[in-house]
Amino acid sequence: MGDEQPGWDLHLQRRDEEAEKLYRETIAREPVVFGPEHPTTLMSTSNVSEILRQERRCAEAKKLQRDVLKIQRRAPAPEQRGLADSIYNLGCLAALQNRHDEAPVAHSRSKLTADSMKTRACN
Numbered sequence: 001m002g003d004e005q006p007g008w009d010l011h012l013q014r015r016d017e018e019a020e021k022l023y024r025e026t027i028a029r030e031p032v033v034f035g036p037e038h039p040t041t042l043m044s045t046s047n048v049s050e051i052l053r054q055e056r057r058c059a060e061a062k063k064l065q066r067d068v069l070k071i072q073r074r075a076p077a078p079e080q081r082g083l084a085d086s087i088y089n090l091g092c093l094a095a096l097q098n099r100h101d102e103a104p105v106a107h108s109r110s111k112l113t114a115d116s117m118k119t120r121a122c123n
Contacts, residue, residue, distance in 0.1 A: 008047055016051050023048040037071050042082060049089060058097050065089050 007026065010019035023044055030041040046068050052061035069086040 005043075005047065007044070011047070011051055016055060020048060020051050023051070037075065039082070042068050042071060046082060046086060046089065053089070053093055053096065056096070058093055062090065062093050065093065 007019045007022040010016070010022060027041065027044045027048060030038065030044055034040050045064055049061045049064040049068070052058075052064065065086055068082070069090065072082055072086055
């Protein structure tokens with residue numbers, strides 16, 4: 001992600017507090033610059049959700065990821081780049097919250113979505 005996602009670089013360095021702050025500043029600006037449904041805006045929002053998930057702040061992470069997924073589902077097929085990832089991330093959140101009955105369903109859906117779009121779900 002490099003220069004495009006300095007927040008992710010901070011996250012990889014385990015500097016999640018700084019990464020979250022940077023991402024939140026970014027997602028406050030991106031909807032104005034790119035639009036609320038732009039893939040860049042959605043990626044940044046999804047990355048905040050991932051940081052929150054890893055910090056076990058599941059309710060916040062789930063809300064953000066569901067917001068992203070809702071927008072991605074409305075987009076035309078070629079623009080649904082992160083759809084499989086978003087579904088997969090919701091499955092990870094379900095598993096983390098011991099809602100194991102929901103996790104396999106989300107993971108199966110992410111694989112089906114990824115296969116049908118010729119993309120891959122995140123691992």
